Amino acid sequence: MSVKVVKFGGSSLADANQIKKAAEIIKADPERRFVVPSAPGKRFPEDVKVTDMLYTCYEKASLRQNFDKDFEKIKQRYQEIISGLGMQFSLEKEFAEIQEQLATSGREYAASRGEFLNGKIIAEYLGFTFIDAAEVIVFDDEGMMLRKETRAKLRERLKGIHAAVIPGFYGKSLSGVVRTFSRGGSDVTGSLVARALHASVYENWTDVSGVLVADPRVVENPVVIPVITYKELRELSYMGFSVLHEDAIFPVRTVGIPINIRNTNKPEDAGTLIIADNDAEETSLRTITGIAGKKGFYAINMEKAMMNSEVGFVRDVLNVFADMGILVEHMPSGIDTLSIIADAEAIRGKEEQLLSALRKAVNPDVLELEPDIALLAVVGRGMRKTRGTAARIFASLAHARINVKMIDQGSSELNVIVGVNGHDLHQAIRCIYDAFVSSTLV
């Protein structure tokens, strides 16, 4: 029987009611046998996530301040969940142990208890085996997860187990210390479990019905992307789409397990399916899969007569950036012109130093620094087989009177990156959305 690994985020498990919804989803499909829960998240916008409450307790404990009241609040949240689920189940023993160890077992141990306790409750509620992630997710002593060791432990421990709950976010180091991934890391645990079990799909249940074509704060009611490839997602994530923890992609991507982003509050929605690049033929509905944008770049523009015949010019320019530790994001060029696009934060305060180093290194005829550049990525595997996409992008920008500062098309023909003034970014996203998406909606 094939297996589906289901990971539920904090908002999907924030209280008893949400956990009931998650349990219904799990029970609705007998293949949903391995569950990776987050800690209880926010129930309402001003609420505090249990993970954050645990960090607060740890801060106080490590300063030898009294944290009883804060810990009491955490206990209360779990008690409410237990009674809301109508269970006869006690976590008193676990609470006492955590309270005792909180100051001495480290910050990551403290944070991990949110998932640990939630996992205990959910396993009991579902009647599934509880498997402590400390037994199966292996870290080195620097806090890096060890892939091979983790896969081996997971396979060994999960052998013969029909259904289990494995809390997300944490594991244990080789020397026995509890370690966590960075924030949002339960996504990574889910991916590792899916990989170890050769799952048919990794379902990631959250509070949105999938990945949207554009940021809903910019475009009103954007449509959901039904199918996206890992590569496309990477392009969009780089430009600010936040869908999954970055490290959650790799384990499943390498073996081609699809990820399905689903909405716990609307399980009837199909969500977004993230698939391997070569499985994506003919699956694109539209030329464009997503549009993302990011502000906060500088453009450093250089012009020099006969630049094209000066050997080493680009290398010398790049050396200046490398020596100053500035990451180069894009480098559009002409015959006698070269622009470097870099993160404004990395340059701020060092503008003069950078310009004089460039003057010294390559002695350009013109050298200027243009602040407030935004980059816009138009991403879509459908572009490869559609002619005239670039023309449509630029026609729609021209129509909206948006000045294009830079154009960069990746060789994969998967994306077109356009530089515009920061204040034009939102308008640019909206007009491209209208041209490619709104026009296809009936």
Ligand code: ASP
């Ligand atoms: N509970 C952790 C956090 O809040 C991990 C997770 O939810 O994925 O970041």
